Amino acid sequence: MKFLVLLVVLVVAYCVMRRRDPPAPTIRPTPPLPHQPMARCAVCDMHVPASEAIVRADAAYCCADHLRQATTGR
């Protein structure tokens, strides 16, 4: 009889412990980024989004440093 009571207590404890476990978080896939045109830097050939490129005299640059390099020659 003691064994049966112990078994019931263990089963109840197991059920209570299972309920406390939070459900595993679901991983949602990130939506793909919309396609955006790219521009090639005239100094380092790195491709940057056209919206972030610095465009001067029909040439695109990835950053202000490369624009300065192209305009000053240094």
Ligand SMILES: [Zn+2]
């Ligand atoms: Zn560059």
